[in-house]
Amino acid sequence: MGLIKNLKNVAKGHFLCKSVYRYINKGTDMNASQLRKQLQKLQREVSQSLWILKQRPPLIRGSVYALRRKCGKPVCRCQEGHLHESWVLSVPEEGRKRMRVVPPGKRMTWQQMTERYRRFRRARAHLVKLFAEIIKRVDELERERTAPPPE
Numbered sequence: 001m002g003l004i005k006n007l008k009n010v011a012k013g014h015f016l017c018k019s020v021y022r023y024i025n026k027g028t029d030m031n032a033s034q035l036r037k038q039l040q041k042l043q044r045e046v047s048q049s050l051w052i053l054k055q056r057p058p059l060i061r062g063s064v065y066a067l068r069r070k071c072g073k074p075v076c077r078c079q080e081g082h083l084h085e086s087w088v089l090s091v092p093e094e095g096r097k098r099m100r101v102v103p104p105g106k107r108m109t110w111q112q113m114t115e116r117y118r119r120f121r122r123a124r125a126h127l128v129k130l131f132a133e134i135i136k137r138v139d140e141l142e143r144e145r146t147a148p149p150p151e
């Protein structure tokens with residue numbers, strides 16, 4: 001008699017716990033196994049981002065692009081629309097942009113370094129999102145795994 005009553009109470013407690021969980025997790029409502037799968041997927045994405053961040057080649061902030069302009073001489077081909085082209089590296093510094101002329105033969109290397117920097121920043125931003133998502137899933141898993149206090 002007492003055992004059955006106890007079991008009923010546990011079942012009731014468990015049911016209550018689940019309803020509260022469902023209420024808190026409106027919108028996601030995943031079970032523990034789905035949450036584990038999600039965490040597994042997120043873990044793989046973290047590894048991919050870290051792999052990018054851990055690379056050795058150097059990075060430079062800024063962007064490399066062609067600047068086309070007139071030189072100011074009264075008689076020059078640029079006056080007829082054939083603008084002078086020079087490649088520059090533009091680096092953001094204290095809200096302003098600092099320009100540096102790209103030395104001959106360095107264009108590809110500098111472009112690659114700035115692309116690497118952008119890739120690094122994207123991976124970092126992705127990592128921030130992933131960690132927030134992981135903590136969210138971990139908290140859901142905690143609620144899913146937490147049993148009612150033993151009577």
Ligand SMILES: [Zn+2]
Pocket residue numbers: 070071072073076077078079084
């Ligand atoms: Zn000119």
